[in-house]
Amino acid sequence: MITLGIDIGSTTSKCALLRDGSDILATSLRVGGLGTEGPDEAMQELRESSGIDLSAVDRTIITGYGRNKYEGGDGEVSELTCHALGGRLVFPELRTVIDIGGQDAKVICLSESGRMTNFVMNDKCAAGTGRFLDVMANILRMDVNDFDEVASGSVSPAAISSTCTVFAESEVISQLANGVDRADLVAGICGSVASRVSALARRAGVKPQVCMSGGVAKNGAVRRALEKSLDTEIAFDPRAQYFGAIGAALYAYRQLQQ
């Protein structure tokens, strides 16, 4: 049985194909989320990379902010539910998911059996989200994907406000004007995201095993800063950005099983 999950986020679209609710057959990602060609392009990429005829898919579930508007699915489900399912599929002992996406951050708590028991969302502020990192990368004229490597060279991370993206932007400009080392600035920026998100995580309750999902999970500097702030190891899987799509495909499989 093959199921498809499509996660249409604020900045990217992701797809995942699952066989029998356990084997991740293929994934795809395209920049461009809600209201763009991103979802269709991600589907095309999945078709090409997997070589699987998508007409053979038994059920498709859509998740993410674009889930309500996208036509072509058999149903839709909240991205929190999907990140929990996808994360648990990859990490069977998972108890806490920290999902930092393009425009928000969420923390999901799971019971020993994997049932969702609590969640919190930071949905009103760009601080502590991928958008915060994008804004800072723009000021520094850097690619956000280089943050991890640059931050690893930091000796003394700069203090950056975690309260507001706009104020933090001014702070970074001031720090640049004062000649603060770029590596220290990038490390400070990543630490700021971690500070904001760790507060959210503590509010939900953090139990190991903890993993990150969403696009920011790829940023090792943020992961390390979060580990330090939460005093716990954070599991990472290269497919972390696809957990929402994988979870949607798993949700589709479970619906078929019922």
Next chain:
Amino acid sequence: MVKDILAKFHEVAASPRAQMDKYMAEGKKVVLTAPVYTPEELIHSMGFVPMGAWGADMELNRAKEYCPAFLCSIVQSILELGIKGAYKGASAIVIPSLCDTLKTLGENWKYAVDDIKFIPMTYPQNRKPDYGIAFTKAGYERVIRDLEELGGKYDAAALVESNSIYNKHNASMRKLDEVLAAHAEITASQRSDIFKSAFFMTKEEHTELVDQLIEELEKTEGTAAKLPVVVSGILTDAPQLNAVFEEFGMHIVADDVAAQSRQYRTDVPECDDPLDALAVKFANMDNCSVLYNVKKPRVQWIVDTAKARGAKGVVVVMTKFCDPEEFDYVMIKKACEAADLPLALVEVDRQMVQFEQIRTNLETFRDMLMM
């Protein structure tokens, strides 16, 4: 018949201005009553029609001349409507002193809306001791004096009668709350209409309509709830919010909402003097974020009610920047966790136009409860 009664509630809830015009055309004087608790019985007994003024969902503009951005949007929208003339023709507005933001509303009202008299109702923090009851009574006497300036006349016998009319309405609303718990076919929007319309109708009219609805509902076997929940907060009348409850099959089996059931929990007791009785009523009120009680019985009330009504979870609808509710939330969350009662928190604002985040939140909560 149920459909017709619900349509009437909706019509009134959606058109408060039409109600106000109707009463004024009948030669009656309207007195606005701001949140959270005003002595409506007293206003009613002096010949005025009390009409709730809880603001509206709208973009705030003129109110910002007087209020910083971090003030409760309910209060700001009342001021906005006042400045823009939406309440034109009202004789006065009674504003209680039950939170810091309401205190600023009264003071700003005096300067911002000069054609509608501001009448303060200053309540004591410690309302239960004798000195608190005396303080409340003195506040009512101030309201009486101000209403007399507008042509009202205080008469103890009339207040006895009004107290009785309001007690009857309270009883009907409490009964309705119980009946609605067993009738999941009545949607969150319809429930909201029933409660909201009570602010815009005389209590005699509203009681009659509510009693009719109860009678009709009791003739039928109610639809069982898919997902019974208790809702708590100050105000939950946003149509988009109620649409989300409906979309995810959430049936409100009880509420702890200030604009709904909290209004009707306490009756005016029997006393020799009806004004004393009204002051004792306020002393007896409890289980509300704006009614000071160091023991916070409200917290356990929510847990006990949820258990008694078979709710699978509690949804706290937090009005943004409402300090009293935010202080209580921490205790409510802990109590629900201790009782193994799942809890969701969503934040609302009178200026909200996008409810997608709330939809995601409650969809996830639904999944959490059902999976």
